[in-house]
Amino acid sequence: MIWIFPVFFPLLLLVLMIFSPFRRAVFSCGLWIAPAPALSLALGGSGVEPAAFPHLFLETSLHFGSFGRVFLLITALLWMAAGMYASSCLAKDPAKIPFSVFFLLTLCGNLGLTVAQDLASFYTFFALMSFAAYGLIVHDKTPYAFRAGRVYLTMALVGEVMLASAFFYGGLAGPGLMFETMAPLLPAQEKGSLILSLAFAGFGIKGGVILLHLWLPLAHPAAPVPASAVLSGAMIKAGLLGWLQFFPTESVGELWGFLFVCLGLLGAAYGVLSGLNQRDPKTILAYSSVSQMGLMTMTLGFAMLSGAPDNEKILTGLMLFALVHGLAKGALFLGTGIARTIKIGSLSGRFVAAGLIFPCMVLAGSPLTGGSAVKGVMKEGAAHLPEAWTGFFSGMLSFSASGTTLLLCVFLWRVFLTMPQEKNKGPGAGMLTAWAALIGLLLVVVPLVREGVPEAYVPLKVSLNAIWEGVWPMGLGVFLAFLLLKWPLAPEGEKGLDGLFLEKMEQTLRSMERRWRASPLRDPAYGRIDLVAWTDRLLQRPLLRTGPDRIEERLMHWHTVGVLLVFLLLGFVLLAWAG
Amino acid sequence: MTFWLPLIVLFSSLVTGLIIFVLPEERSRLRTALNMAGASLKVAGVFLMAWGLLAHDVVYEVRFTMGLGFDFLLKVDLLSLAFVSLSSNLWFLTTLYAVGYLEGSPNRSRFFGFFSLCVTASTGVALAGNLITFFIFYEFLTLVTYPLVVHRGTPKALDAGRTYLWHAVTAGAVLFLAVVWLQVLSGPFDFIPGGALQSMEHLSRSDLTVIFALLIIGLGVKSALVPLHGWLPTAMIAPAPVSALLHAVAVVKAGAFGVMRVIFDVYGKDYASQLGVLDPLALVVVGTILFGSLRALMQEELKRRLAYSTVSQVSYIVLGAVALGPLATVGGLVHLVHQGIMKITLFFCAGILSEFLGIHRIDQMDGVGRRMPVTMALFSLAALGMIGVPPVAGFVSKWHLAQGGIQGGQEWVVAVLVVSSLLNAAYFLPILHACWFKAPAMDFGERNRQERGFITWREAPWTLMLPTLATALFSLAAGVFAGWEWSPLGVAEKIAAGRGGFP
């Protein structure tokens, strides 16, 4: 029960919404109360026994597992903030009720998948989240949102079936459907690499691996601000969690690790480069997510390369990274939304600017913030790597910090451009509270971690060297950004590589559809044995229309009958005689 | 009681039907009462039988020897129990639905009379203990469904009826030939889990192969295997409760159930695969699954799309019978129930849409989710289930089918399921998108709408909503509680345990 209730609490609220008196109440308070039980579970549930529900679905079992707790924490925190923000910013929206419905559904899926320890229920929550998120993405009902939704849904579906296939195989690999018993057996399976590839791609679509990320820069900006925050901050992590659950990091082997590293790096770089060329701050943030996810992928790859038990530190760092990234990205998205409501240059505008810069710094890993804590843990972990990789990993972390800084500078610049010139109504109280809460959390994340996950805690080294190591990449990034901002970035109508690629794909699909519509398959009669039509056609033959009547008429004649009689009789007698 | 209970279950609808025939048209209360009483009696009887069989291992058997190897045999085993409980429960709900749906329309006595006979036939199909009894009810089903298909009497309906009849009667003739031939060769036999023919070594393999082909052709028409599926989309012209029953319970299921009986209980899966007859059938099944989905994708009419979806989905059941792994058997069996409840939900909703909003085509469905949110929520639930989104029941079937395919080394099963799921999504998701997210294109027949964009939430009457709600929730529950011992899945596992290979 202690596992079921937090996960299904959002659905409970959803059921309440059927009754009209509750509907408004659920919208205004329910959205942010919904993740509260989950949050308390994440904070206080360290010693709770795993729960198995053999009757539920295909023998559901719920628990944190190795990583679930952190993910549940990220999820609950972000959704809480987003819920609070949403009930304030969408208060006037006519479609707020549908929004709440999809919000709660997606939330349930996202919470559930963090604690699901068996394949089937994990897949269930994953699918619930994926499909319900469509409702959040297309909430605005603009053509842009619909297109984004279409791309998202298509890719999500492809991801779902890939995952499903992987799970079909995976379910047969071990004695049960539990991840912890199944995953270690996977690499040894006959179809091991097929299963892992399917799982990699399936989760990769959610996690924005390069080439599979196409939906991400479209969908995240298309959704309303709170939805973008959870999409980019929490839901994107589901892919990561999936990998962690499915890939036995200790035994999967170097090949996979190398693949993860390469694709992660590519993604990180590509995210930065593509993001530079964008105008919409939310799109830039989405690309930043692609880039950050690339980093996480790379880190996971390094964890695989080093193998157990050396990778413990890296994995801890990865968790911390996910947490920090989630909070920071959430804060940035919410902040973007708030910035739109505030006059440029006003006092509150300055506050907003400060509130935006801080998460940026965290993401870039500036010293004394959570970001540098992440780096610290990771670098410590990197020490266990093979010699060649250690330096590479550390270097990559620094370079990525430059890239992140560069991209986020552009982002800030773009936010600045989108801030309105006139005085506006200003943000709602809920919006501000949510945002402030996230920033506050970011501020205290380091002590928080020390309290909560002592083994992940690395004391911040307040040394000149350490600060320098944190600062120079940022400085490089800022410098590059200044250079770049002189450049005429992102001219009107420019689409970027992703846009071009998508357009090409859509064209191809459209022409396929055209060809499909012209195909003989369209003919309703195609491919079936239509006895009725056959017999009709047969009976419509001129011969068959008049022939039977003519023959029957002949048979009515005495002499026809007579001749037949005589011959048949003779034949009969002859046959009888001859035997 | 072991003798009478199956007969009570069988006759509860037969007698009801016959009485209803002679009732005058205007006694609608009495008719409804009779209908519901018959349906309740049947459900109660089925539950009693289930209890007896499962808890006490009672053998329910009714046998009339008619001479010359002609035994009329009703026998309750787990497989028949699964099918009969599906049909009895859904009959109950569909009757309720039909009462509301047909209120005030002409010839209701005739309709409900044949409706009851139709269920009698499908009960008989379920309980039949040997091929000849099965055939009797199978053909009876053809006969009593015809008046339902042509119920409206329009030229289109008559055409549909003719198409249906041509297909069904021809198939019946082929089946008849096969059944008689088999009996001539092997002598009379009953269904035996694991295959009755396995032990008869004197039979020639080539004869058995030909007979198998004939049997499958005969049964394949009702279960709408491509290219014998032509009647199904045409028969959509019938009133919604009929389509619901045709597609979800009675007719297509009788065919699929027959295929299962033939493969599991007449030939036996192992023996059939030894004979090499399963592979060609598998080819047909794969073709049907993909072709049905492709065709569904092209339909603009809601009911036709659902019909083609049925073509595709029913073949999952057969897929479960032809794929070798024991889990596939479970998947096929459980899909027998799951497809039924999900598809009947879809048809109930389609019926509500056409009856109250005049919506027949998919392009008319824009924004209908706001007018009838509950109906459309149920529709969405069932549609997602059809696609295979967990935790709705459809996923459970697909899961087992795919794993069965992998178990048996037939990995094409997974590929087929993946492609088919994508196609399912391709034809269902646009509908869901349209009804929830698009702006309403029509005013849904509401005259006094004050302002544009404002649509009142008004659902259909409870007689229509209650069955729909029940089936939708059941399809959800069948998935969510799949692990329960007596869920459809649990029962399917028990059934499969008796039929080869399942540990």
Add this chain to the structure above:
Amino acid sequence: MNQMIWVVLLPFLGSVVCLLVHRKLVFALAMAASLGTLAVAAGLVAHVWEHAGARVELGGWAAPLGIALQLDGLAALFLLLTAVVGVLVGIYAGSFFAQTSELRPMGIHFWPLWLLLWGGLNGVYLCSDAFNAYVLLEISTLAAVGLTVLSGSTASLVAGLRYLLAAMFGSLMYLLGVALLYAGTGQLDFVLLSRSLTPQVHVVTAFGLMVFGLLLKSALLPFHFWLPPAHASAPAPVSAILSALVVKASFFLLLKIWFVVFDSLSGEGPGKMPGQLLGFLGSLAVVWGSFQAVRQWRLKSLIAYSTVGQLGYLFFIFPVLSFSHSPPHEALAWGGTVFHLFSHGLAKASLFLAAGCLLRAMGTDDLHAMRDIAGRMPVITFSLGVAGVSLMGLPPSAGFVAKWMLLRAVLASGQWWWAPVIVLGGLLTAAYVFKILAYTFVPSQGDAVRLQPVSLAMTFVPLALAMLCVLIGFRADEVILLLPAVPGCEMSAGGGGGP
């Protein structure tokens, strides 16, 4: 066993009495005679059930000179069928001929003729020598023609004359065969004849002549030229009797000739190929008759052609049983044929009577006019449907049992080539039955014919016949147990491939 005489005499007496008494009493007396005959027939069936067959020599004269009556299982079944159909048709006719002033005088003539026919038929079933069979067959033919022309319309007169000529011709051919046999053996009794036959030219010729004479009378294709006009133009009860019973009488005689008299010829040796010929003609009849039925637009012609088609099924017994002398599938073949006789008799009577109701109600039997009949005359439609189901050979009905046994017999005998014909015939039958039924579902659009009221008796007699047809399907065991009493049909109980 004097009942045997009564089953023949009672109708004859009834016929004479009906001719003499006042017309108001005719119906009551005729019904009395009918019911009496039914009772006697039932008694005879019970007798066969308990004691197997019986033989009565009238006046105590022995076989070559006297007239003997032979009762066996087959005859008992035929007697029963005739009596059941006869009584029900009688009830119907009582109501039918009371409808209008035109029909009333016909009714007065109907009863004597019908009872005469009945007596003749019963005589044919029971008589044990070839010549008396001829006489009784002629009596029934004359009475049947009399019934055919009852309405006095030109069409019926012409049809009746044609029927008369054809039937007389057939009878004379049969008689010629009898004369040849007598010339060779000096015997007339069936059993005695069968003992003294040797395969000689004149015997084989006589075989051919008798068989073809009877084929003419039982309207096997291509000798069906007299049947559709006669059956379609007669009043409904008469059509029912003609189709259900009269053609069967000559078929009964054919069975006797083939399996009793010429058993030695038709068994192992020479009968093999002629059997195939008959089977071939039978399958032609099944296909062609049913196909023609599909093409008809008048209900009664449709049903008449359906008779042509359905009669074809009866002739499969000849090829099936002619390959070996006492094959294991003998019981199946006999059972199937008898069941088909029964199911066809009952179903066809039901169809013709229902058609009579429709004709009465609508004033026409054009299929196009039958709008919304299913809604307005549900009982009649139901009877049509049930009887049609039996004709199609679909369960649950006697027709199904018949087809099932026939098909099994055909396959068990190894002559699989008849199987497609049986199946195809079923399909064509379905085509014409549903052609009728489909029109009953078309809703009326205001232009529908106003229906004349139809009496209760006329409505429910077809239903009763149809229901009987269904119910008898469940009593296959009894029929099969009755059959072994047929001479020349000493079969192993159970038979077939099964225990």
Add this chain to the structure above:
Amino acid sequence: MDLSMVMSTFFLYSLAAMLLVGMGIYGLLTRRHLLRKVMALNVIAGGVFLLLITTAYRNQEHFPDPVPQAMVLTGIVVAISATGFALALVRRIHQRMKDAKTDPFGEKWDRS
């Protein structure tokens, strides 16, 4: 009478009977006039009866067999009644259709 006489007489009679039957059949099948058809039928009947009568003295050398004679007598009665009935029908048809003396079905039968 010696055997060959008997045989040849018998043969002669039989031949005549067959001839009559053949003529009758030919007439029945080819003549279209109804009266002629009825007459042809009688010719066949005559032939059959002749054959039957012939058998009467073929088997018994000294006195004829009574059974065929009885049969022929009965047969004649049947034939007469049938002929009478047929003639009555022909007359009725003739009255109804003044111009048609032939079997109208022979040519066409209105099956519409």
